[in-house]
Amino acid sequence: MDSILEFLSNIQWWQWIIIGIIIVAIRDIFFQRRHTISHNFPVVGHLRYLLESIGPEMRQYFVANNREELPFNRIERGWIYASAKKENNYEGFGTDRDIYAHQHIFINNAMMPYKVEDNNPSAKDKSFVPCAKVMGAFNKRKRPYRPASIINVSAMSFGSLSAKAIESLNKGVKIADAYHNTGEGGLSPYHSNGGDVVFHFGTGYFGVRAKDGGFSMEKMKKLVEDNPFIRAIEVKLSQGAKPGKGGVLPGKKITKEIAEIRGVVVGKTVLSPPNHKAFSSVPELVDFIEDIAKETGLPVGIKAAIGKLDQWEELAQIMAKENRGPDFIAIDGGEGGTGAAPPSFADHVSLPWIYGFSDVYKLFQKHDLTERVVFIGSGKLGFPAKAAMAFAMGVDCINVAREAMMSIGCIQAQICHTNRCPAGVATQSKWLQNGINVPLKSERLAQYFKTFKKEVMEITHAAGYEHPCQFNMNDIEMNVDDHNLTKNFDQTFRYQKTPVAFSGMQDLKICKFLGGVKANKSD
Numbered sequence: 001m002d003s004i005l006e007f008l009s010n011i012q013w014w015q016w017i018i019i020g021i022i023i024v025a026i027r028d029i030f031f032q033r034r035h036t037i038s039h040n041f042p043v044v045g046h047l048r049y050l051l052e053s054i055g056p057e058m059r060q061y062f063v064a065n066n067r068e069e070l071p072f073n074r075i076e077r078g079w080i081y082a083s084a085k086k087e088n089n090y091e092g093f094g095t096d097r098d099i100y101a102h103q104h105i106f107i108n109n110a111m112m113p114y115k116v117e118d119n120n121p122s123a124k125d126k127s128f129v130p131c132a133k134v135m136g137a138f139n140k141r142k143r144p145y146r147p148a149s150i151i152n153v154s155a156m157s158f159g160s161l162s163a164k165a166i167e168s169l170n171k172g173v174k175i176a177d178a179y180h181n182t183g184e185g186g187l188s189p190y191h192s193n194g195g196d197v198v199f200h201f202g203t204g205y206f207g208v209r210a211k212d213g214g215f216s217m218e219k220m221k222k223l224v225e226d227n228p229f230i231r232a233i234e235v236k237l238s239q240g241a242k243p244g245k246g247g248v249l250p251g252k253k254i255t256k257e258i259a260e261i262r263g264v265v266v267g268k269t270v271l272s273p274p275n276h277k278a279f280s281s282v283p284e285l286v287d288f289i290e291d292i293a294k295e296t297g298l299p300v301g302i303k304a305a306i307g308k309l310d311q312w313e314e315l316a317q318i319m320a321k322e323n324r325g326p327d328f329i330a331i332d333g334g335e336g337g338t339g340a341a342p343p344s345f346a347d348h349v350s351l352p353w354i355y356g357f358s359d360v361y362k363l364f365q366k367h368d369l370t371e372r373v374v375f376i377g378s379g380k381l382g383f384p385a386k387a388a389m390a391f392a393m394g395v396d397c398i399n400v401a402r403e404a405m406m407s408i409g410c411i412q413a414q415i416c417h418t419n420r421c422p423a424g425v426a427t428q429s430k431w432l433q434n435g436i437n438v439p440l441k442s443e444r445l446a447q448y449f450k451t452f453k454k455e456v457m458e459i460t461h462a463a464g465y466e467h468p469c470q471f472n473m474n475d476i477e478m479n480v481d482d483h484n485l486t487k488n489f490d491q492t493f494r495y496q497k498t499p500v501a502f503s504g505m506q507d508l509k510i511c512k513f514l515g516g517v518k519a520n521k522s523d
């Protein structure tokens, strides 16, 4: 024994390295059958796996140019980070974009900008931009809601985001006068920190789930009664990243807290099917919406990604004929994000926002419905010029998901589906989310929203308007390589937006529905 120990202790450090390499080589050649590359190129073959695993970070930090990356390039991310931190978000020396590139958009400025008089609410508060329409006004809901901000937080659930991220977003929307969409995971304590909430549910009915996995109206009513800060309800039909695809919530992720919030059993896997149990046709969807609105008094809307239009046509026909239906419609673009989706869905199923939205808007316009519906857009619209474009096309509000995540620290690591989010935003790991400083991050979300609204208003004034709802399709042009060929949006998409009834910022400021109507328990 002593002689073996003595022999081992006489081996030099570099000899240990050689022994290690020989052991790895023997394992690669004779004992592992899973990787051809390491078998055929023992030891060095491992380098390939190592480089591949750190490739995205290497490209993001060193290789990709400022405008190259997707979903969001460095300039876009930098603008959000700087805006959220109230740092200098300007760029020097002129644009680094190729403004002659195909599909580049231009906003037509007026010869003389809109003059903001001293008595205009925008003169005092540069980020005061409420929605120009009231949700639920046409259908005479008991508690109509005029969102106090044109930019709001899109559906992202507690479960896909961490508790600290949700809490930061909710406290942030409170500061910024915006609303916070719960996403599919139900209403958690982290959504209940003072911000307005839009309660969202999908086929899993989390938070309003009956024992059989269907929808419970009793739970819905109780939820709204107990939480007066819920301002509207959104029924999810689909989302851009994975339309028509159900989901699985594995039992091991269902902790006691998540089980309570979602209304499911601890440790038992839950399936969200692709279809709703509560309705299976367009007329049934309309009945369902009306039932919820009647029982809760709140405006009820739908969220969907767009592909085929026949069922949308049916919906518009019913709405026009029966004067019923959704108070708001959120159209999500195929470029939308998610916690996890198969690439084949994320890349190919459903239309990009600009095509999907224009299809649906035109269809509703044909039935004379655009004035009664609040249109919401989501799909990389969290930038002032994109927002101006979306308003010109007909949206009344914008929802942002990933841009909001970035404002609270997301670094676009694109590993939300692994539970290893390094920024603590899209993970349930206690350790990783402990790095989130909630008061600081909520200020950052609020500051991003304020800067966003201020810059949208500056663009609006530059175009000669008082409110972004006044943008129309002639205000935006899309490059088709030569200015003689460049077309206004109305020629490109073949519709003109229905003018939004707007009588001035002051009227929005004194509107009794601004920020919603308080719940009256006796109702």
Ligand SMILES: Cc1cc2nc3c(=O)[nH]c(=O)nc-3n(C[C@H](O)[C@H](O)[C@H](O)COP(=O)(O)O)c2cc1C
Binding pocket: 154, 155, 156, 157, 160, 161, 182, 183, 184, 185, 236, 238, 239, 240, 303, 332, 333, 335, 336, 337, 338, 339, 378, 379, 380, 381, 382, 399, 400, 401, 402, 403, 416, 426
């Ligand atoms: C982490 C994460 C979770 C999401 N969860 C939901 C959800 O529960 N329900 C839903 O309809 N959309 C969900 N979405 C989609 C967003 O609400 C939004 O529609 C989409 O990301 C487009 O907006 P964006 O480009 O600003 O990110 C999620 C997106 C992300 C990034």
